[in-house]
Every structure is written in C-alpha cells, then in structure tokens.
Amino acid sequence: MELLVVCVYNILTEKRDEIKRKLGEGIEIKKILVKSKDKGRKYKVDDSLITLNYEDIINDPEIQIIVELIGGEYPALNYIKEAINNKKNIVTANKLVIAKYAEEIFKLAKKNKVKVYYEGSVGAGIPIIKTLKESMIANKIKKIYGILNGTTNYILTEMIEKHVTFKEALEEAQKLGYAESNPYFDISGWDAAYKIGILSSLAYETFIDVNSLHVEGIEKIEKEDIEISEELGYSIKLLAIAKNINDKTLDIRVHPTFVSQKNPLSKINDVYNVVQIHGDAVGDIMIYGKGAGEMPTASAVVADIMEASKSIKYKIENEQISNGVNGQKLISIEDVENAFYIRLKVNDKPGVFAKIAKVFGDNEVSIASVIQKNRLTPVVPIFLLTHPIREKNLKDAIKSLEKIEDVIEVKNIIRVEDF
Ligand SMILES: NC(=O)c1ccc[n+]([C@@H]2O[C@H](COP(=O)([O-])OP(=O)(O)OC[C@H]3O[C@@H](n4cnc5c(N)ncnc54)[C@H](OP(=O)(O)O)[C@@H]3O)[C@@H](O)[C@H]2O)c1
Numbered sequence: 579m580e581l582l583v584v585c586v587y588n589i590l591t592e593k594r595d596e597i598k599r600k601l602g603e604g605i606e607i608k609k610i611l612v613k614s615k616d617k618g619r620k621y622k623v624d625d626s627l628i629t630l631n632y633e634d635i636i637n638d639p640e641i642q643i644i645v646e647l648i649g650g651e652y653p654a655l656n657y658i659k660e661a662i663n664n665k666k667n668i669v670t671a672n673k674l675v676i677a678k679y680a681e682e683i684f685k686l687a688k689k690n691k692v693k694v695y696y697e698g699s700v701g702a703g704i705p706i707i708k709t710l711k712e713s714m715i716a717n718k719i720k721k722i723y724g725i726l727n728g729t730t731n732y733i734l735t736e737m738i739e740k741h742v743t744f745k746e747a748l749e750e751a752q753k754l755g756y757a758e759s760n761p762y763f764d765i766s767g768w769d770a771a772y773k774i775g776i777l778s779s780l781a782y783e784t785f786i787d788v789n790s791l792h793v794e795g796i797e798k799i800e801k802e803d804i805e806i807s808e809e810l811g812y813s814i815k816l817l818a819i820a821k822n823i824n825d826k827t828l829d830i831r832v833h834p835t836f837v838s839q840k841n842p843l844s845k846i847n848d849v850y851n852v853v854q855i856h857g858d859a860v861g862d863i864m865i866y867g868k869g870a871g872e873m874p875t876a877s878a879v880v881a882d883i884m885e886a887s888k889s890i891k892y893k894i895e896n897e898q899i900s901n902g903v904n905g906q907k908l909i910s911i912e913d914v915e916n917a918f919y920i921r922l923k924v925n926d927k928p929g930v931f932a933k934i935a936k937v938f939g940d941n942e943v944s945i946a947s948v949i950q951k952n953r954l955t956p957v958v959p960i961f962l963l964t965h966p967i968r969e970k971n972l973k974d975a976i977k978s979l980e981k982i983e984d985v986i987e988v989k990n991i992i993r994v995e996d997f
Contacts, residue, residue, distance in 0.1 A: 582671070583610065583647050584621040585876035590883070597880075601887055609635050611648075632657055636664045643886045645879060646670040655679055662686045662694070667890065669882040671698030671875050677772035681785040693889055695882035700773040701726065701851045703874030704867040705881075710780045710855070717857025719781035723997075724818040726773040728849035728870045729757045729764040730796050734814055734834075735847040737804050744799055756849055756870075766795040767816060767832040774818035777853070778830050782822060784904040786830065792911040794833035803921060803990055806949060806961045810919075812836040813844040817995060828906045829914055836919055836994040912970040917946065917994035919963055920976075925984040926958045933982050934960070941975035943967050957986060966996060 590597065590605055598604040610627045611634075635641060636657075644661045646668060648654045655675050658668055663686070670676065676683070676696045687694045697707045701724075710719070725731050729751055736747035748765070751757035763769050775788035796816050807814050817835040822828060837844040842864065846852040851869025856862050868874045888894070924930050931948075938945055949961040964972070972991070979985050 581621065581872040582875055582879075584623060585872045586645065586647070586879050586883075587623050589876055589880045593880075597884065601884055601891070603887070603891065605883060605887055608638060608641050611635055632660075636661050636666065641666060642890055643667045643669060643883055645883065646672055646675075647879070648672070649674075651675060651678070655683075658683060658694075659686060662690050662692055665690055665692055667692045667886045668694045669698075669879055669886060670694070670696050671879055672696075673699040673769070673772040673776060677775040677786075677788045680776070680779055693886060695886055696776070697882050698875045698878035700776050701853065701865070701867070701869045702871060703877040704851060704853065704865050704869060705878070706777065706853050706865055707780065708881075709863075709865060710777060714855065714857050714860060714863075717859045718822070719855060719857055720822055721854075721856040722774065722777055722781060722818075722820040723843060723854040723995075724770070724774055724777065725815055725843060725846050725850070725852045726770040726818045726869065727764050727767075727816060728851060728868070729761065730767075730770070730816040731846065731851070732756050732849045733765070734796060734799070734804075734816065737799065737801065738808065738813060739847075741801065741804075743801060744797065765797055767793040768795075770816060770818045771832045774820055774830060774832060777818075778820040778828065781820065781855075782828055782904055782906060784828070784906050786828075787908075790908055792831040792833070796834050798990055799834055799992075800990065802959060803919075803992065806921070807836055807919070807992075809949075810836075810947075810963065811839050812994070813839055814992065815843060815846075817843070819995070822906075823909060825904070826906055827909050829909045831911060831914070834992050836992055838997065841997050912968070912973065914969050915966045916969065917964050917966045917996060918972055919961070919990075919992045919994055921989040921991075922960045922962070922979070922985060923957055923987040923989055924960055925986065926956055927984055930982075930984045931960070934979060934985065937978045937982070938964075938975050941971045941978070943971055943975045959989070963994065 590607055609629050611629055611632055644666045646654055646658055649672055651674055654672055661668060676699050683694055700706055732751050733747040736742055736750060771791050771793045772788055775786045779786045814834050815837045818832045820830045852864060852866045854864045944965040946963045946965050950958060952958050976988055
C-alpha cells in the first residue's frame with residue numbers, strides 16, 4: 579500500500595483517543611486491501627489487517643464504511659458499486675470515478691440508503707466540498723474560479739519567475755515529484771476538469787457530463803506568452819471556471835487564462851490550489867491551500883470517515899452530490915464571450931497590419947491593443963488583445979487570417995477573464 583493509505587492509517591491509529599473523544603465512539607480499522615503482499619514496502623502497518631481479497635471486506639457485516647484509495651477507473655468503480663449494494667458507506671478521494679460516474683453512484687447510494695463522501699477528491703485537504711455542501715447552502719452559486727491542479731500551477735509559476743520554457747519547468751516538476759513521469763492528465767487540463775465537474779454538480783444541483791466540457795492544457799504556452807502577459811499586467815493561470823449564466827445554462831470550462839495581476843488568483847503560486855466562489859448572499863469567498871500530497875488528502879479522508887461515523891450513529895438521512903433536479907445545459911464554447919490574447923507571426927511588410935485589421939473588422943472582432951516587437955527582422959511577432967467577443971466570431975476571423983499570405987502562423991490564443 580502506498581503513502582496515502584498509510585497516512586490515513588497513521589492518523590486513525592495515532593489519534594485514536596482524540597477521535598473517540600470527538601465522536602463519542604471509536605473507529606476501528608478492520609482490514610486493508612492491497613494488490614500485492616510481496617511488494618517491498620517502505621511503510622509499516624499491522625500485517626494482520628492486510629488482505630488481497632476484496633470479498634473479505636464487502637462481505638464483513640461489521641464493516642460499515644469502506645475507504646476507496648485505489649485510484650483509477652477500474653476496479654475502483656466496480657468495488658464502490660458492489661460495496662454500496664452491500665449497504666456500505668463509501669469514503670473516496672477518487673476524482674475520476676466521482677466526476678465520471680456521480681449519477682450512477684449517487685442514485686445507487688440513495689437506493690441502498692448509504693452515503694458517499696469525497697472531500698479528498700478535490701483540492702486534497704482544502705475543505706471545499708463541505709463548504710459548498712454545508713456552509714454555502716443558503717446561497718445561489720453564481721461563479722466558481724479554481725486553480726485546481728498543483729502541477730500545472732507549479733510549471734506556470736516557474737515559467738513566470740525563472741523565465742524557463744514549458745519543457746524545462748515540466749522536467750523540474752518531475753524531478754521534485756510534483757509531476758508524474760506521464761504528466762498528460764495534469765498538463766492536458768483533465769485533472770482540473772474532473773474537479774470543476776464535481777464542484778459544479780454540487781453547486782448547481784445537476785449531474786455534469788465531464789466529457790462534454792471544453793478543456794485545454796498548458797502545453798502550448800511559450801516564454802513569449804508569459805513575457806507579454808506580464809508586460810500587460812496579467813499572469814497566465816490554468817483556470818477552471820464554472821458560471822451560472824441563467825437558470826437553464828451553465829458555462830463550465832478549463833483553459834489557460836490571462837488573469838489580471840489585481841486579482842488575488844494571480845498571486846496563487848507553486849503547487850498551491852485555490853477556489854474562489856461567488857454566492858448571492860455571501861459574496862466572494864476564497865479557500866486556499868495545498869491541493870495535493872498524502873497528508874493533506876489523508877486529513878480530508880479521515881474527516882469524511884468521522885462524518886460518516888456520525889451519520890451512522892445519529893441515523894442522518896441520505897444526501898447527494900447533486901439531486902440532479904436542475905438539469906441545466908452546457909453552453910457551447912463557441913457562444914461564450916471573452917476577451918482574447920492572440921500571438922501571430924507575420925512578415926514585416928507595409929500593409930500587413932491593415933489586412934489583419936480588416937479581417938477582424940469583417941468578423942466584428944474589436945481590437946483593444948496591439949504590441950509589435952523585434953522590428954529588425956523580416957518575420958515579427960504581433961500580440962493583440964481583443965475586446966470581449968463571441969468565440970465563434972474569433973474562430974471565423976482566425977480562419978480568414980490564416981489565408982493571408984503574410985500571416986505566417988497563429989502561434990497562440992489565450993482567453994482573458996473579466997472578473
Ligand atoms: N496521493 C495523493 O496525494 C492524492 C491526492 C488527492 C487524491 N488522491 C487520490 O487517491 C487515490 C489513491 O492515490 P495514491 O496516490 O495513494 O495511489 P497509489 O499510490 O497507487 O496507491 C494505491 C493503493 O491501492 C492499492 N491497489 C491498487 N489497485 C488495487 C487493486 N486492483 N486491488 C487491490 N488494491 C489495489 C495499491 O496496492 P499495492 O500497495 O499492493 O500496490 C496501493 O496500496 C487516487 O484516486 C488519487 O487520485 C491522491
């Protein structure tokens with residue numbers, strides 16, 4: 579078993595008396611499932627608890643709470659469903675399973691009169707699920723902004739502070755253990771997408787189809803984008819965004835974003851995570867902390883175990899990630915309005931900019947500012963900022979731009995968030 583399991587085990591055993599005092603009764607670990615008994619293990623737990631057989635756990639009538647820390651889709655999903663069918667309460671930190679299968683899992687839990695807890699699945703130890711579910715229950719949630727992936731936030735911070743390339747920053751993150759050897763899930767934006775999907779389901783009382791979200795990663799960010807963003811008074815962040823446009827439509831997406839340096843989100847650096855929520859009664863709140871790591875995640879997992887124990891003891895009725903009542907639709911990214919940053923590579927010839935300006939004008943894209951640099955070379959970069967426009971108009975303009983002979987390449991397009 580690995581470190582997260584051991585951290586949960588350690589907290590539950592070392593704080594046994596404290597937990598008993600706080601809950602009014604103790605929590606006993608009955609079994610720990612692992613894949614292999616022979617694996618050379620760095621960490622020690624009571625060997626008599628270890629089993630290789632899942633049936634030992636789900637068929638034990640004394641076990642009331644099963645903690646799933648296997649990770650991944652399978653067999654975790656099947657184990658969770660089997661456990662629920664056997665009337666076990668579930669605690670999990672598995673964002674993938676909760677984000678993709680919330681509807682199935684929570685409907686099954688309701689049918690079986692058990693509960694599913696998942697605080698560790700978003701933001702590790704940051705108490706964001708409980709905040710949305712309980713503390714903000716009297717609010718209509720208008721917007722959620724999150725920096726929900728520590729790896730990408732670390733890479734972008736390195737690129738800003740040390741002027742290194744994406745590749746160099748990624749290698750450094752891997753060396754420090756912040757990025758996995760296959761970093762796809764983090765840098766592609768999908769880790770953050772699963773997390774904003776979970777938060778949105780809760781905030782907007784609907785089941786979100788995470789596969790339909792618009793998701794972009796940070797792979798295309800180059801040093802030039804970082805330098806210009808800083809010059810213009812922004813920082814580039816991988817933002818997870820969820821907005822209630824009206825009672826029928828939600829806008830949920832993940833992409834690199836120009837964030838004004840006046841906004842506190844621009845100051846959240848390194849592996850830290852943050853969630854900023856706007857509720858109609860409370861206004862803006864922000865929750866900030868380490869969004870990864872075994873000990874912070876174990877803190878959330880143990881809190882969920884204690885919550886589950888309280889619910890069992892006091893026979894508190896079922897509650898859902900979402901009761902799915904609202905059923906709002908997702909707005910298509912083409913209909914979302916944003917300002918945009920655009921980086922072009924063009925031939926430095928008279929009249930080129932006039933052609934570019936005409937294409938934008940024809941597509942109702944209004945330019946807010948233009949920066950042109952390195953005029954001593956025949957090929958120059960041009961950086962543009964637009965006023966807020968519908969994404970479809972920008973895409974049409976870009977298609978026409980690409981047909982202009984002297985426009986060599988559209989290097990990057992990044993949305994600018996107006997908070
Ligand atoms: N680690 C973190 O900082 C963190 C933070 C937030 C959320 N999470 C979530 O927590 C979950 C676990 O992550 P992790 O990093 O702790 O994973 P991990 O290091 O790979 O540990 C997984 C554990 O599950 C056991 N396991 C895996 N497949 C199994 C199977 N088929 N049957 C029985 N046991 C199996 C492994 O047994 P062996 O020991 O025999 O291999 C190991 O003990 C994931 O959903 C992850 O997204 C982790």
